[in-house]
Amino acid sequence: MTHRTQLNQAEEHLRRSRENLPVAAQLLYAVADLLVDAQPAEPVTNRVAGLAFTYAGLAVLAQYPQAVQDAALDRALAVVPEARPSETGGEWALRLRAAAGSVR
Incomplete structure (x- = not known):
């Protein structure tokens, strides 16, 4: 099995496990994924946060x-942590994922 095949299987497992989450949590995870992938x-x-929410919302x-x-958007925005000064996309993504875990 190649590395790419293993990665595809892991990505598919992650995608399926998120389908069972509340829609607001799915949205926050998608925003976090975009931030980690993009910057x-x-x-x-x-601007970056707004674009990430826009594209995640579309998806x-x-x-x-x-x-x-x-x-879902109201519930997601209610738990979104404010980005700290000079916080990176990766750092904020971690906090978004933690917030997603609190969405019911």
């Missing part, structure tokens, strides 16, 4: 009715 070592800015929320989208 893990760069400071988080309002996660678009499959749900508007009422579910609105409720």
Whole structure:
């Protein structure tokens, strides 16, 4: 088995395990994933955070009715930690994932 095949299997397992989470938690995990993929070592800015939420929303929320989208976004935003000055995307992603665990 190649390294890429193992990675694909791990990614698929992670994706399936997140399907059972509340939609708000799925959204926060997707935002965290985007931050880690895009700029893990760069400071988080309002622009970067907004783009990550926009793209994660398109990927996660678009499959749900508007009422579910609105409720999930409200629940996610209620637990989002404020980015600290000079906090990197990777650091904030860790805190977003921790916050996702608190969403019910």
